[in-house]
Amino acid sequence: MNLELRKIEFVQEFLKIQNEEIISRLEKMLRKETETSLEDSFERMSIEDLNKRIDQSESDFENNRYKSSSELLAKYK
Known part of the structure; x- marks a missing residue:
């Protein structure tokens, strides 16, 4: 069945x-x-992986590789 x-x-x-x-x-x-x-x-994330992700996010922000919340909202309207 x-x-x-x-x-x-x-x-x-x-x-x-x-x-x-x-x-x-x-x-x-x-x-x-x-x-x-x-x-x-x-899956649980290790502290090492979490720190890598934080570092990458900070780097992306510093290098203007991000979208604002208003840009994301506009995309889905």
Whole structure:
């Protein structure tokens, strides 16, 4: 069974639930799993890498290699 079909079947079963306590527990479980998944998707940056990135950013700013917030906003309007 593929993932899309499993999700559809899950939602159909979820919609049949009449017990608020069960829905609350499922909501908590979903939040916890989502948070864990997001945390796992980020890689921690070493202090050395962070300092390199800061140095590069400062160099870019000093050499006028940046865009102002108004320029960025104008790009997406």
